[in-house]
Amino acid sequence: MRIAVLSGKGGTGKTLVSVNLAAAAQDAVYIDCDVEEPNGHLFFKPQHVQEEEITSKVPVVDDTYCNGCRKCVDFCRFNALAYTNDRLIVFDEICHSCGGCVMLCPEKALTEQDKVIGKVQRGMSGSLKIHTGILNTGEASGVPIIKNLLAGIKDIPHSTVVIDCPPGSACIVMESIRDADYCLLVAEPTLFGVHNLAMVYDLVKLFDKPFGVVLNKCLEGENPAEVFCLDRDIKILSRIPFSNDLGLLTSNAEIAVRKDEKYKEVFSSLLDVVIKEVHCEATPHP
Template sequence: MKLAVLSGKGGTGKTLVSVNLAAVAGNSVYIDCDVEEPNGHLFFKPKGIEKEKVTIKVPVVDEDLCIGCRKCVDFCKFNALAAVLDKLIVFDEICHSCGGCILFCPTKALTEKDKVIGEIQSGVSDGVKVITGMMNTGEESGIPIIKKLLKKNSNETAMTFIDCPPGSACIVMESIRDADYCILVAEPTVFGLHNLQMVYELVKIFNKPHGVVINKCLQGEKVNLIEKYCNDNRIKILCKIPFESELGRFNSNAMIVSRKSSKYYSLFSSLLQTVTKEVQYETVTHS
């Protein structure tokens, strides 16, 4: 079972939820697809780390074969190629590795070389397999890293938790593509509601079963605006996490709260049971 945890913006509690769900699940896999700013490993502090480089293909020009026809330049919609004084220049930083320029070159002056854009780190933390994608600064897209992250785990049978990038861009779409269920994390603010609406529309496009975790709930608050939105749209509310200083203190010190407090262990264990039942229900309903 693959569970994707996503939110419309950073700082909502996406990593808090995904890390603690993986921790209470025990023998599980945690995949950090937030490759621009991964931080799940800071909580897990995995041991026995293995590293693997992630590369993409970028064009390289043979000046002796290039005739300056500009067909490759005209083809590239990302302006990753330029012809200056009959010399072809390749801008690796904005190349999208589509390979089209190589196909269009009439003299075979363009070939491909590997370019390292990041790495994958794998380790273990108290029974949890921790897989982290890290993109090099300044790279155009983290999608190749995310694809390799998920492919690396394709044959895994243990329960898998995917910590998605924030927002609703292409890298988020790639992260949830094979997920069995999506957990949307939101905070009860006007800004939080706006961003919940974005990811809600995204999971509907992908036709993914989903539910909402409301984080930072104030005590004594009867119905917050996120809860009202979910009720109005018949979205399942999976859990409400209270806004507490103890939780904030644990989290800001990169501690896994479910491993430090029986109260929070019970909270996230209950959430995991709720999500598991939702997935089982969806499986039976659509089988």
């Protein structure tokens, strides 16, 4: 079972929920797809870590063949190419590796070359498998790293896979939830939080994924994220209180379910609810 944990906004509690959910499961794989700032490993402190470099393709021009037709420049919607002073300039860091320029070049002046954009680390934390994607600073897209991280996750049997997604609702998030059986949307009780919850809500609906909401940082009084859910009949699976002790545990890079029975109960029951939801979704409706 593959559970993706996402939120439109950073700092909402994706990693808190993902890490504790994985830790509450007996046998789990935790995959950190937040490649621009992966921090699940700070909690799990994985051992026996193996590293793999991840590359993407960037175009390289051979000036002797380029005749300045500029088909590539006009084609690139990310503007990674410019033509001045009878010479093509390639901006690697802006390139999204679509390969279109190479395909279009009538003179075959462009070829693709591998460029290292980051790495994937795989290690163990007790019985848990911890996989972390790391994108090098300044690179355009973490999608190739996420593809590597999630390749083959459909073939992992009987295991709980928790996918800690990047914030937002752009390409890298879509890539992260693509093979998920269930999406957990983590929301915080602020107007900004609700705005961003609405973005991921639209995304999971677009992908036709079963989903539910975890309300994090719950306080007394009105919760705009809760109102958003109630207005739309969105299932609220768990309410995590805004508490000093949870904040303290987390800021000390402790995993709450391993330190406090109260939180073990919170995340174990969340896991149970998600498992039930997934099984319920898998049952064909008459």
